[in-house]
Amino acid sequence: MEELVVTTDHTSYPVFIGEGIRHQCSSLLYDILKERSKVLIITDETVAELYADDVVRSVSNALSAGVCKVPSGETSKSMDVYHKVMTACIQEGLDRQSIIIALGGGVIGDLAGFAAATYMRGIPFIQMPTTLLAQDSSVGGKTGINHELGKNLIGAFHQPAAVLYDTETLHTLPDKEWRSGFAEMIKHAYIKDPEFLTWLKENVHSLEDIKDSQLLRFLKRSIAIKAEIVKEDEKESGVRAFLNFGHTLGHAVEKESGYGGMTHGEAVAAGMIFAMKVSNRLGYSKWDVTQEAEWLKALGYPIEAPSQYSSHQLIEVMKNDKKASKGNITFVLLEKPGSPFLETVDERTLAHILEETKEGGVI
Template sequence: MKSINVKTASVPYTIYVGEGIRHQIKDFFSHRYDQVMIITDTHVAPLYLDDVVSALGNDIKVSTYIIQAGESSKSIEAFEACHTEAINEGLNRHSLIIALGGGVVGDLAGFVAATYMRGIDYVQVPTTVLAHDSSVGGKVAINHPLAKNIIGSFHQPNSVIYDTETLSTLSEQEWRSGMAEIIKHAWIHDPTMLSTCFELEQFSEEPKEVIEHLLWKGISIKANIVEEDEKEHGVRSYLNFGHTLGHALEAELGYGEITHGEAVALGIDFALFLSERYTQQKLLPRKAYQQWLKTHGYPIQILGSIHVDSLLEMMKRDKKNIHQSIRFVLLSETGYPILHSFEEKTLRQELEMFKKEWSTVE
């Protein structure tokens, strides 16, 4: 097992990574709790819920709430339903919420914890590759039909308990989703890590030690950035590389039509396209990245048929924008992110060119 301490100003906590550690979950709690509510989803519950309930033992009152799997559950309706369950079960300010699942469960359960009785403790127990990123850093939120993650808060977990055994049950789509965040970390921080990502042939069939090394690198990069900039006043914004177009694609297509990571993976290519044009650098790995997208089955066909005006409207609502311009994370070179703002007219032209480029790709 490995661990890393995250020293944020609000709540310092520890990330634990290892095989089978869900069976010792109580050992990683920072406090003793008399009552716990586990929030999970319809995919994860049949696989791991009983393990976690059993590991909590008989000296803790445990309740469970199962949401429908998928991005559509990051909604005001699901948020209210979780609160209703917490009230009915009698959770108080000294209770704990466990988020058992992927990024959707973590974001939703974390936001429930942030707002229930003005904030109670929660623990992230991620079960996907994507959640190596979303479970760290305390960003919790739900979606509005007009914008992703627009309703949310910063609320750090009390610990992150990442059992890598749970990765054995992921679908290929979940692997694609999670590896997009892995390669994002590589693009903004580590060219050697990026080269390793390009060498992967089939995510689910790669040697365990290779995947665990990449996961650990991604977690470490995220944790270090969060320590430096907990509430995204500076360098933490670099973690949004690929997310500006990615979030717009999710909202435009309808949450759940493609996964968050798939959308981010496509958004990364647009960020690379802009980087080559506006930083006067030829990012040689871009062609390798486009081949990587094709090799691993990312939904690149979407890019040739995107609705530019609709996406612009979505991007204009992005919470990272300033002074009526649309802000992107670009790269001056691999491993060196920068911020660049675009006026709407300019960005429309760039999106049209990007769309045309992908329309000619077989």
């Protein structure tokens, strides 16, 4: 088992990563659980079927546990499902001494974390990620739900008390979810670790290459990058914003695909390539975008996806993005690997590049 510690100005918490560790909740989380009155495990229907019983058994040495199941997928990050979760917290009799466990992917982490941040003005929670993508989302304390006008618009910063990442749960993950999660790992490498990026490009040519014995190494490095960024800037007033590389267009594409039409990571991969094009167009960089896109395409990412949607509509959605200010669209651009910066980009430039993408042009 590997262990890391995430430190912020206000708190610090452990991240345990290892095969089969969902069976060791009572011992690994003993110091946290021993002071609690009750635990509610929030999970989705798919993950509940596979792992909820194991986790109930594993914590029940320490505490009595209830389970709240929500539908699988992005649509559960909604007001409606959030309301149902709040109702379950009340009906299960959670009090201020209780704790929530988020058992699932990024959707569950965000939803259950937001429930924990707001129930009785905030109770603690533990992240138990079960997707590759959740190596990113489970660390750092961003929680929230979507509004029909935009993604993640309602939320709170609420750090988990611990992260317990059982890599055995990844064995049941569908390929498209591996691909989705790997995009966030690639993103970490692009913005913060050129050496890791080179290593990934040299060693990962298919999804099977991610799943092999190197997985623990990938995960540890990627989580460490996230932890370094969160330590420096917990509330996203500076460098943490760089984690949004690929997300400005990515969120818009994800929304236009009808949340679930395309995975988060697939949309982010298309968004990263687009951000490189923007960076070149504004004269900040000399990316060989074709070459970068080829690597991602070979891994199965739908890089051309933005061309399926109306440029006007994508730009309207980007204006509603959290990173937009006074209707100005802000991008994380990259001069080169490891050198990100923020830039406001005007609509005309974006419209041109989106239209060129439709015609198959690469800058």
